[in-house]
Amino acid sequence: MSGAEQLSQFLISGLTTGAVYALVALGFCLIYNTTHIVNFAQGDFLSLGGLLLYSLLAGAGLALPLAFALTVLGTALVGAALERLALRQARSREVTVLIFITVAASVLLRGVFKEIWGKQALAVPSFSPETPLRLLGATFTPQNLWVVGITLAAIAGLGWFFNRTLTGKAMRAVAINPRAAALMGIDVERMLLYSFALAGGLGGVAGMLITPITTASYAVGVIIGLKGFAAAVLGGYGSFVGAVAGGLGLGLLESLGAGLLSSAYKDVIAFVVLLLVLFLRPQGLLGRGEAARV
Amino acid sequence: MTRGGRIFALQLAALALAVLLLPLLVGNPYHLNVLNVMALMVIVVTGLNLLIGFAGHISLGHAAFFGLGAYVSAILSATYGLNPWLALLAAAAAVALLALVIGLPTLRLAGNYLVMATLGGNLIFTTVVLQMDQLTGGPSGFSGIPPLSLFGRAIVDDQSFYWLVWAAALLGLVVARNLAQSRVGRGLRALKDAPAAAAALGVDVARYKTGVFVISALYAGLAGSLHAHYFGIIAPKSFDIFVSVELVTMCLVGGMGSLWGGFLGAAFLTPLPQVLHVFEEYKDIFYGGVLLALLIYQPHGLAGLWARLRARRPLESA
Numbered sequence: 001m002s003g004a005e006q007l008s009q010f011l012i013s014g015l016t017t018g019a020v021y022a023l024v025a026l027g028f029c030l031i032y033n034t035t036h037i038v039n040f041a042q043g044d045f046l047s048l049g050g051l052l053l054y055s056l057l058a059g060a061g062l063a064l065p066l067a068f069a070l071t072v073l074g075t076a077l078v079g080a081a082l083e084r085l086a087l088r089q090a091r092s093r094e095v096t097v098l099i100f101i102t103v104a105a106s107v108l109l110r111g112v113f114k115e116i117w118g119k120q121a122l123a124v125p126s127f128s129p130e131t132p133l134r135l136l137g138a139t140f141t142p143q144n145l146w147v148v149g150i151t152l153a154a155i156a157g158l159g160w161f162f163n164r165t166l167t168g169k170a171m172r173a174v175a176i177n178p179r180a181a182a183l184m185g186i187d188v189e190r191m192l193l194y195s196f197a198l199a200g201g202l203g204g205v206a207g208m209l210i211t212p213i214t215t216a217s218y219a220v221g222v223i224i225g226l227k228g229f230a231a232a233v234l235g236g237y238g239s240f241v242g243a244v245a246g247g248l249g250l251g252l253l254e255s256l257g258a259g260l261l262s263s264a265y266k267d268v269i270a271f272v273v274l275l276l277v278l279f280l281r282p283q284g285l286l287g288r289g290e291a292a293r294v
Numbered sequence: 295m296t297r298g299g300r301i302f303a304l305q306l307a308a309l310a311l312a313v314l315l316l317p318l319l320v321g322n323p324y325h326l327n328v329l330n331v332m333a334l335m336v337i338v339v340t341g342l343n344l345l346i347g348f349a350g351h352i353s354l355g356h357a358a359f360f361g362l363g364a365y366v367s368a369i370l371s372a373t374y375g376l377n378p379w380l381a382l383l384a385a386a387a388a389v390a391l392l393a394l395v396i397g398l399p400t401l402r403l404a405g406n407y408l409v410m411a412t413l414g415g416n417l418i419f420t421t422v423v424l425q426m427d428q429l430t431g432g433p434s435g436f437s438g439i440p441p442l443s444l445f446g447r448a449i450v451d452d453q454s455f456y457w458l459v460w461a462a463a464l465l466g467l468v469v470a471r472n473l474a475q476s477r478v479g480r481g482l483r484a485l486k487d488a489p490a491a492a493a494a495l496g497v498d499v500a501r502y503k504t505g506v507f508v509i510s511a512l513y514a515g516l517a518g519s520l521h522a523h524y525f526g527i528i529a530p531k532s533f534d535i536f537v538s539v540e541l542v543t544m545c546l547v548g549g550m551g552s553l554w555g556g557f558l559g560a561a562f563l564t565p566l567p568q569v570l571h572v573f574e575e576y577k578d579i580f581y582g583g584v585l586l587a588l589l590i591y592q593p594h595g596l597a598g599l600w601a602r603l604r605a606r607r608p609l610e611s612a
Binding site: 038040086089090091092094096097099100101103104105106107108109110111112114115222223226229230233264265267268270271272274275278279282 | 346350351352354395396398399400402403407409410411413414415417418421422425535539542546550576577578579580581582583585586589590591592593
C-alpha cells in the first residue's frame with residue numbers, strides 16, 4: 001500500500017470514529033448548557049444504544065428502521081429518567097453533588113447492563129451488506145458511510161430544532177439565562193427534561209452507529225464517552241460547532257497517531273491532547289473564553 | 295488548645311486506644327489482614343477527602359496514584375535492588391510529579407475539568423502498565439517485592455504490618471487535621487465558600503488547589519507503596535478506574551470533606567466485599583445504588599447524619 005493510500009485509509013477511519021465522538025460531544029454540550037454539569041452517564045447511553053439495537057435485531061427480529069427508532073426512544077427515556085428520578089430529586093444543589101449523581105448513575109447503569117446482557121461482546125450486524133467500497137485507494141465498508149451520513153443528518157436535525165422550533169428556541173433561552181427564561185413563561189424544568197432526553201437519544205444513535213464496528217458490550221461506552229468529552233473540551237466546552245469540529249479533529253488525530261506512531265497507545269492520545277488543550281488553550285480551539293480561569 | 299482541637303485530640307486518642315486493643319481481640323490473621331487493608335484505605339481516603347473538602351474538586355484517578363506508588367516502589371526495590379524505604383520516597387516523588395502534571399493545567403480552570411483529567415489519567419496509567427509488560431509484568435502482575443524493614447526486622451507478617459500501617463493512618467489523620475487548621479486550610483475553606491472574596495484577600499487560588507491536590511495524591515502514593523511492600527505482589531486490576539470510583543464512594547458514604555467521615559467510609563466499606571462473597575457479582579449495582587441514594591438524600595454522608603442527629607435540626611447545606 002502506498003503512502004497516499006495509507007493516508008486516505010487513516011482519514012476515512014478517523015472521520016468515522018470522529019463522527020461518533022462528535023455525537024457524544026454534542027450530548028455533553030446539550031446537558032452542560034442547560035444545567036452546567038458534566039453528565040458522566042453520556043457514555044452509558046452509548047452502550048445502551050448498541051445493546052438495545054442488538055436485542056431488538058437479534059432477539060426480537062425487528063426490521064432495522066423500527067429497531068433504530070425504538071432504540072432512540074429507549075435511550076431518550078433513560079436520559080429523561082436520569083433527570084426526573086435522580087437529579088431532580090437531589091436535596092443539594094451543589095454542582096459537585098449533581099455531577100457525582102451522574103457518576104453514580106453511570107456505575108449503576110453499567111451494573112444493570114452487565115446483569116441483563118452479560119459481560120461478553122455482542123456482534124451487532126451492519127446496517128447494510130458489507131461489500132467493501134474503494135475510494136482514493138482506501139477500502140471501507142458501507143457502515144462507514146452510514147456513520148458519517150447519519151451523524152450529518154443528526155447535526156442538521158439539531159440545527160433545525162434549535163433555530164426553527166419554539167421548543168428548541170426555548171431550550172436555548174434556558175441555556176442563556178434560566179431566570180429570564182422562566183419570567184418569559186418558559187417551563188424551565190420541562191426544558192431540562194428535554195435536554196436529558198435529547199442527550200440520551202443522541203448517545204443511543206452514537207451507540208447504534210459504532211457498535212457494528214466495535215461490537216456492543218456493557219462497558220463499550222466508557223472510553224468512547226471520555227473521548228467524546230475530550231472532543232467537547234477540544235472544541236470549546238458547550239459550543240455545538242466546537243463539539244463537531246473537536247470530535248472530527250480528535251478522530252483524525254487518533255487514527256493518524258495510531259497508524260503512524262503506535263496503535264498500542266491509541267487510547268492515550270486523546271487524553272494527552274485533552275491535557276495539552278487544557279494547558280495551552282483552556283477555552284478550546286473554537287471557544288470564546290467560556291472556561292474562565294479562577 | 296481550642297475546643298475543636300480538644301475534641302479532635304480526644305477522638306484521636308480513642309481511635310489510637312482501639313488500634314492498640316484490637317489485636318488482643320482479633321487472633322485470626324485473615325481478620326488482621328482486613329484491618330490492614332482498611333488502614334491503607336483510610337490513608338487514601340483521608341487524602342482524597344482533603345481534596346474534596348477543601349478544594350471542592352473530585353479526583354477519579356486516585357487509584358492511579360495508589361498504583362503508581364505501588365509500581366515505582368516495586369520496580370525500584372525488586373528490579374533495581376534499591377532499599378525499600380528509598381524506593382518508597384522515590385515513589386512519592388513520582389506521584390507528586392504526576393499530580394503536578396495533571397493538576398497544573400486543570401486546577402487553574404473554573405469547572406470540573408479535574409474529574410475528567412484524572413479519569414483520563416487513570417485510563418492512561420492502566421494502559422501503560424499493561425503495555426510495558428517487561429517492566430511491570432503486564433496483566434499478570436508484578437511479584438517478588440521485598441518487604442520494608444524497621445530496626446533490622448522485616449515487616450512481613452500481618453501483625454507487624456498492622457502497627458506500621460495504623461501508625462501511618464493515625465499520622466495521616468493528624469497531618470490532615472493540621473493542614474485544615476493552617477493558613478492554607480483556612481484560605482481554601484474561604485475559597486470554597488466565596489472564591490471571589492478569597493482571591494481578593496490574597497488567597498492564591500490555583501496554587502493552593504494544586505498544592506492540596508499534590509498532597510492528596512501523596513497520601514494515595516504512600517499507601518500504594520505500603521501496599522506493594524506488604525503484599526509482595528501487585529496487579530493492574532487493583533488500580534483501575536473502578537477502584538477510583540470505590541475510593542470516592544468511601545469518601546461520600548462517610549461524608550465529603552469531613553475528616554472523620556473519610557475514616558468512617560473506609561472503615562465501613564472495606565470489610566463489605568470480604569464479608570459478602572456474593573457481593574462481587576453485584577458490586578456495580580451495589581456501589582452505584584448506594585452512592586446514588588446517598589447523594590440524593592444524604593449528600594453529607596454518615597458524618598452529616600451524625601451532625602444532624604446531634605443538632606436535632608436539618609443540616610444546612612455546607
